[in-house]
Amino acid sequence: xxxxxxxxxxxxxxxxxxxxxxxxAQTEEVKKGGTAIIQMKGEQRILNPALRASTGVYYITGxxxxxxxxxxxxxxxxxxxxxxxxxxxxLHITLKLREGVNWHDGEPFTCDDVSFTAMNMWxxxxxxxxxxxxxxxxxxxxxxxxxxFNYSKPMPLQLFVAAMPDLGHPVPKHLYEGTDxxxxxHNTAPVGTGPFKFVEYERGQYVIAERNDDxxxxxxxxxLDRIVWRFIEDPSAAAAxxxxxxxxxxxxxxxxxxxxxxLSEDDRFDVGTKGYENNVAHSTIxxxxxxxxxxDLKVRQAMYHGxxxxxxxxxxxxxxxxxxxxxxxxxxxxxxxxxxxxYDYDPELAKKMLDEAGYPVKDDGFxxxxxxxxxxxxxxxxxxxxxxxxxxxxxxxDVELLQNDAPGFLTGVYRDHDFDTAxxxxxxxxxxxxxxxxxxxxxxxxxxxxxxxxxxxxxxVDQLIDDxxxxxxxxxxxxxxxxxxxxxxxxLPVIFAIEHPFxxxxxxxxxxxxxxxxxxxxxxxxxxxxx
Amino acid sequence: xxxxxxxxxxxxxxxxxxxxxxxILIMVATFLLLKLAPGxxxxxxxxxxxxxxxxxxxxxxxxxxxxxxxxxxxWRYMAKLATFDLGWxxxxxQPVSVVLMDRLGTTLMLMAASLSxxxxxxxxxxxxxxxxxxxxxDNLISTLGLVFYATPSFFLSLLFIxxxxxxxxxxxxxxxxxxxxxxxxxxxxxxxxxxxxxxxxALSLIYLSFYMRLMRATVLEVADLDFVRTARAKGAGExxxxxxxxxxxxxxxxxxxxxxxxxxxxxxSVVVETIFTLPGLGQLASxxxxxxxxxxxxxIIFLCSIIVVVVNFLTDVLYARLDSRIELA
Numbered sequence: 001x002x003x004x005x006x007x008x009x010x011x012x013x014x015x016x017x018x019x020x021x022x023x024x025a026q027t028e029e030v031k032k033g034g035t036a037i038i039q040m041k042g043e044q045r046i047l048n049p050a051l052r053a054s055t056g057v058y059y060i061t062g063x064x065x066x067x068x069x070x071x072x073x074x075x076x077x078x079x080x081x082x083x084x085x086x087x088x089x090x091l092h093i094t095l096k097l098r099e100g101v102n103w104h105d106g107e108p109f110t111c112d113d114v115s116f117t118a119m120n121m122w123x124x125x126x127x128x129x130x131x132x133x134x135x136x137x138x139x140x141x142x143x144x145x146x147x148x149f150n151y152s153k154p155m156p157l158q159l160f161v162a163a164m165p166d167l168g169h170p171v172p173k174h175l176y177e178g179t180d181x182x183x184x185x186h187n188t189a190p191v192g193t194g195p196f197k198f199v200e201y202e203r204g205q206y207v208i209a210e211r212n213d214d215x216x217x218x219x220x221x222x223x224l225d226r227i228v229w230r231f232i233e234d235p236s237a238a239a240a241x242x243x244x245x246x247x248x249x250x251x252x253x254x255x256x257x258x259x260x261x262x263l264s265e266d267d268r269f270d271v272g273t274k275g276y277e278n279n280v281a282h283s284t285i286x287x288x289x290x291x292x293x294x295x296d297l298k299v300r301q302a303m304y305h306g307x308x309x310x311x312x313x314x315x316x317x318x319x320x321x322x323x324x325x326x327x328x329x330x331x332x333x334x335x336x337x338x339x340x341x342x343y344d345y346d347p348e349l350a351k352k353m354l355d356e357a358g359y360p361v362k363d364d365g366f367x368x369x370x371x372x373x374x375x376x377x378x379x380x381x382x383x384x385x386x387x388x389x390x391x392x393x394x395x396x397x398d399v400e401l402l403q404n405d406a407p408g409f410l411t412g413v414y415r416d417h418d419f420d421t422a423x424x425x426x427x428x429x430x431x432x433x434x435x436x437x438x439x440x441x442x443x444x445x446x447x448x449x450x451x452x453x454x455x456x457x458x459x460x461v462d463q464l465i466d467d468x469x470x471x472x473x474x475x476x477x478x479x480x481x482x483x484x485x486x487x488x489x490x491x492l493p494v495i496f497a498i499e500h501p502f503x504x505x506x507x508x509x510x511x512x513x514x515x516x517x518x519x520x521x522x523x524x525x526x527x528x529x530x531x
Numbered sequence: 532x533x534x535x536x537x538x539x540x541x542x543x544x545x546x547x548x549x550x551x552x553x554x555i556l557i558m559v560a561t562f563l564l565l566k567l568a569p570g571x572x573x574x575x576x577x578x579x580x581x582x583x584x585x586x587x588x589x590x591x592x593x594x595x596x597x598x599x600x601x602x603x604x605x606w607r608y609m610a611k612l613a614t615f616d617l618g619w620x621x622x623x624x625q626p627v628s629v630v631l632m633d634r635l636g637t638t639l640m641l642m643a644a645s646l647s648x649x650x651x652x653x654x655x656x657x658x659x660x661x662x663x664x665x666x667x668x669d670n671l672i673s674t675l676g677l678v679f680y681a682t683p684s685f686f687l688s689l690l691f692i693x694x695x696x697x698x699x700x701x702x703x704x705x706x707x708x709x710x711x712x713x714x715x716x717x718x719x720x721x722x723x724x725x726x727x728x729x730x731x732x733a734l735s736l737i738y739l740s741f742y743m744r745l746m747r748a749t750v751l752e753v754a755d756l757d758f759v760r761t762a763r764a765k766g767a768g769e770x771x772x773x774x775x776x777x778x779x780x781x782x783x784x785x786x787x788x789x790x791x792x793x794x795x796x797x798x799x800s801v802v803v804e805t806i807f808t809l810p811g812l813g814q815l816a817s818x819x820x821x822x823x824x825x826x827x828x829x830x831i832i833f834l835c836s837i838i839v840v841v842v843n844f845l846t847d848v849l850y851a852r853l854d855s856r857i858e859l860a
Contacts, residue, residue, distance in 0.1 A: 407570020
């Protein structure tokens with residue numbers, strides 16, 4: 001007997017409420033052709049989603065290389081896999097693969113491609129996936145369009161499916177087999193099955209992909225002739241480019257929040273968070289529990305009471321966010337609960353708690369000093385750190401900001417542990433077990449960014465994390481994650497202060513945009529330009 | 532140590548030999564300075580990816596040789612450099628020499644355009660200001676020079692973009708060519724030239740003010756010298772006097788400045804190329820620092836060191852050509 005999970009219900013509770021507007025544009029008469037020019041803030045350099053799990057990579061490659069399963073507002077949907085099921089013991093997951101699909105070079109897509117990619121890239125080389133697929137022993141191909149994933153310990157089908165949109169992109173075996181995979185030229189000149197074929201990557205400038213006339217969804221797709229991604233790093237220049245009509249979309253908060261706010265008043269643009277429901281992140285305050293002051297729960301709770309989260313959301317995130325409710329964001333769907341302890345803004349209570357914890361205000365006006373490392377991940381992360389410094393000063397904590405660039409931050413916090421507090425943001429990836437629970441799981445080796453490098457250890461939490469990762473019953477898994485989320489708010493190893501999606505500025509000439517919960521990562525086969 | 536070579540070649544050979552230890556020193560110092568910065572390529576790459584597990588990170592670090600002691604890394608790098616092998620860029624997954632050659636053309640084009648504009652316009656305006664010293668024209672030119680001198684290139688760049696791209700729509704916001712424009716021949720040349728107008732202006736104006744102010748001062752100084760008075764007494768026309776007597780002599784310190792400023796223009800291109808997304812060495816250098824792409828950054832420093840040595844040599848040769856009192860020995 002097998003467990004079948006297609007369609008897999010609605011994974012995103014929050015997405016459901018946002019789904020309705022997606023179909024509006026489809027009632028208009030589609031105009032075919034044209035070139036969509038998209039601004040990207042940073043260059044990813046490797047264009048192989050089977051080697052690099054990153055939204056920046058999917059932003060481009062999602063149009064060229066398709067995943068086995070994608071996510072829509074109605075739940076998980078078939079792409080290159082048409083059905084999925086699991087054995088009762090969770091040790092075997094079987095996928096039916098789509099027939100009649102060709103790679104862009106004309107070779108047929110088969111199970112051999114899936115098996116090769118899974119064993120050589122997803123298991124060995126792909127960040128996040130190499131942990132997820134650690135127990136993957138083999139992928140059998142009983143026929144060209146059936147793939148059986150064999151595990152040495154149970155793999156929940158729910159987790160497997162949730163991971164696939166990001167961590168399930170097959171690449172052509174015939175172009176990689178027998179080569180040095182990391183040095184393969186197709187890592188920067190991708191060959192996929194998607195609606196667009198790679199044309200050119202001019203480093204530091206742009207990537208071009210053009211229409212795939214042999215696309216499996218039918219000859220009417222895709223609507224566009226071409227997509228160009230332009231790399232514009234400077235936020236002011238990027239804002240000028242979209243304003244001058246040289247680009248049509250700026251995603252992932254690619255321009256300054258002030259410009260986003262200004263352009264939201266401009267009739268030529270759609271500005272908002274729609275299409276990012278699966279790409280939400282938490283803005284955090286991270287504690288180094290090796291500091292005995294911060295190891296005191298009462299101090300951490302007092303600090304939370306000293307933060308006016310609503311004020312920060314309005315002034316820093318311009319309203320495009322909501323208060324965090326622990327480890328798992330609301331995009332976690334059934335695994336999310338908001339039935340948790342919360343910490344209202346109450347500076348007087350915060351001061352009282354700090355007094356009670358044995359940290360009275362001293363002659364210099366402060367109780368103690370903290371060295372804080374802000375992550376350099378964009379404007380709002382910097383502003384959040386400045387607000388944190390001011391808010392802590394209000395309750396008598398002196399915060400010194402230690403500015404650093406990206407490698408400096410990652411080294412200072414996650415490798416050398418040279419900080420008292422830090423702030424950054426952490427992105428949720430469909431299922432808590434993919435890349436979220438590592439924030440609380442003890443025993444993470446030093447040097448792994450966005451993992452528990454905080455010196456915090458709790459046996460009960462560790463057990464919950466391990467059990468949930470291999471629990472086959474979705475309902476029991478959800479209960480475990482609810483409990484985990486409650487504990488993350490009670491024990492406060494990290495303050496998951498603000499939950500925010502990203503923000504896009506999109507020209508209204510683009511139609512059918514942001515119509516999936518991970519739209520910037522999706523294939524854009526139905527995107528068109530009203531010109 | 533002339534080995535019977537013509538003076539210019541003997542001079543070139545000696546300068547080359549002097550340059551070798553200088554460049555080695557620059558490379559070793561740069562390598563060690565970069566190693567002092569927190570984090571390495573793997574930290575930057577993993578940050579770009581959105582994270583990775585510890586085993587993956589350790590494997591990458593071992594593959595890139597970053598798990599070795601610093602002195603081992605330095606020795607390996609310098610040994611390769613001795614054979615002009617600039618190594619592999621782990622960020623671009625290409626040989627550094629290929630990455631650099633891709634970018635060199637744009638930077639040279641931008642620098643040549645900016646320096647030519649700054650130099651020719653600067654000396655012309657400086658000479659005019661000097662000949663009409665303390666007049667309204669002089670005051671206007673000098674004030675303009677001060678404004679250019681005091682305005683940072685990033686501000687000028689954004690101002691130009693706002694005015695000429697967003698408001699007037701005359702010029703492209705950035706890049707070196709119209710993407711997916713597929714222009715060829717003359718159309719391509721015009722397209723590239725249009726893309727270079729604003730970056731060239733933004734980069735050159737501050738240098739234009741340097742040349743202009745220096746030219747004005749030296750022309751005023753030279754114009755008072757005895758040989759000018761003698762030439763004028765012998766009946767030389769004012770135009771001939773200006774071109775053949777005053778400017779030729781006044782140009783000497785300006786040319787010295789040109790040679791010296793070559794390296795600072797290269798530095799200025801970092802900001803301008805970043806704002807205008809020009810795929811040049813400046814933009815690459817800025818990205819390489821953030822990415823801790825050691826090999827690429829070292830390659831850029833190496834290339835720039837060589838360029839600066841060559842330009843300084845050419846300046847000296849030019850200096851000797853203009854002033855017969857100077858010999859290359």
